[in-house]
Amino acid sequence: MNALELLLERQSNSKLTTPGPTAEQLDIIKQAALRAPDHAALKPWQFILVEGDAREKLGEIYYQAALNNNADDTVLARAKELPLRAPLIIICIAKYKPHDKVPRIEQVQSAGCAVMAMQQAAFAQGLAGVWRTGSYAQDDYVKQALNLAPEDELVGFLYLGSKVNDFKKSRNIDVNDFFTSL
DSSP: OOHHHHHHHOOOOOOEESOOOOHHHHHHHHHHHTTSOOGGGOOOEEEEEEETTHHHHHHHHHHHHHHHTTOOHHHHHHHHHGGGGSSEEEEEEEOOOOOSSSOHHHHHHHHHHHHHHHHHHHHHTTOEEEEEOSHHHHOHHHHHHTTOOTTOEEEEEEEEEEESSOOOOOOOOOGGGTOOOO
């Protein structure tokens, strides 16, 4: 897959199954993350790999967060199942580091670029995935359970695996709706 094809045909796929990335594929995904733009070489990232039984542990964290927020029975039941939707989840965190020339937002954006790089590296190797955020990414209990500092940002959960089905999303987007000239 060439770079332009990868960029222009990328799409999220939330229907995932086994197998997940091999050790070799995962190593490339990790290396891609560390190539993200990084002003002042701060490396403002942390990644937590969740696979196997650890997915159930993450489900328990989601469940407790939902319980703390007085969620209804449907949300509570779904909380434990969410991490089981893919063989591998990479939790992506922006580890804020005070710096005179690199504001917090730039460090969060750098972590976001790392997620995009990992997703692209997975797609380039024939894998599928989806980058999710949602209420659990903003939940204080989830952040505490993952040992994040108060200034850290949970950028998202990158679910990776193999596609269940092969479909192409319609791309009826006119670039002129988003680009203007000064």
